[in-house]
Amino acid sequence: MTCSLAPPPSVVAERLAAEAGRPLDACVGNADGSVLMLRHAFPAAQGTLGEGSALRIGLLTAGGGALYQRTALGRIAQPWRTGTFNVVLPDCPGEFRSPPLALLGLAIDARHLQGHGVRLEQLHRAASALHDDPVIASVLGALWHCAEAHAGSAAFFEHGVELVLKRLAGLPVAAPATRRALSPTHLKRVQELIDAHLGDDLGVARMAQEVGQEASGFSRGFRLATGMTPYAYLTWRRMEAAKPMLLAGRSVTEVALAMGYANPGKFAAAFRRVTGQAPSRWADTATR
Incomplete structure (x- = not known):
């Protein structure tokens, strides 16, 4: 095992460094470079995944937020929290969008999997969701800390990798997603965000980001909580x-601009949809 915290020469290390766009922050691996552990901070990114011949496990150690990951095995769209991890199988192409994050990662070349008697189809369930498994998290942490302390051995490293693989193969099937209303806490945060930005170009993606969710799931949860779509509520x-503002005598054009409408006609149409009256008529009626 290489314990110098310098990237060992391997195709896996070179590919990961190329994807990161710079040298990895810290990296250790076994003698032939077929298994690699890394610690690295990544900026928010999107692109393709699953290319190459390595199984990847990424344990979130800092940062996080809404993760989107889609492959032939399914779609992940959920908040990525510290202590949870994702799994990407080799040669299983797809796409992803991830927030800024720091990872403790383990990359295992597909050929190395065969030596542990693990078939890729046994890991399909693991790649279909984010996971919170304290055993895997603890093993990855122990392997890394031993490497930092130069206290690891090749046998210890291989044993840890084997334990992680067996644990991955036995992860339970992820429960199907259920439709849940936005929690009161999250709803309050979004309502406060909306009230603070009534005159701004505030989209659903920004609202969803406020509570660490993907836009589509957020919209469903918001509607279940309020009976309105986010745009209708805004x-x-x-x-x-x-x-x-209208009652204070301000013109329709002034009010429209203050509410984020560059076109007073669009503001008037929206006001009519909500109140059933044009802005000027509503103001006249309200002051009688």
């Missing part, structure tokens, strides 16, 4: 904020 809040 429009309603804008119209509620516009009412006192």
Whole structure:
């Protein structure tokens, strides 16, 4: 085992460094370079994944947020939290979008898997969701700390890798996603975000980011919690904020600009949809 915390010469190390766009922060591996551990900080990114011949396990140690990952094995769209990990199989192409994060990773060349009697089909379940498994997290941490302390051995390293692989193969099938309303805490955060940016170009993606969710799942949860889509709620809040401005005698154009509408006609149409009246008529009626 290489314990110098310098990247051992291997195709796996070279590919990972190329994807990161710079040398890996710290890296250790076995003698032939077929198994590699790394610690590295990655910026927010999106692109393709699953290329190459290595099984990858990424344990989140810092950062995190909404992760999107899609392959032939399924789709992951959920918050990535510290202590949980994802799995990417070799030669299983797909796409991803990830937040800024720091990982403790393990990459194992497919040929090395055969020596542990592990078939890739046994790992399909592991690649279909994020996982919170304290045993795998503890083993990865122990392997890394031993390498840092120069206390590891080749036998210890191989035993740890074998334990991780067997644990991965036995992970339970992920439960199908259920439709759940946005929690009261998350709903309050989004409502506060909306009220603070009524005049800005605030999209669903930004609202979802506030609570660490993918946009589509966030929209469903928001609608279950409020009975309205995020855009409909934003429009309603804008119209509620516009009412006192209209009553104060400000022009429709002024109010439209304050509520983020460059076109007063679009503001008037939105106001009519929400209240059933044009802005000027509503103001006249309200002051009688």
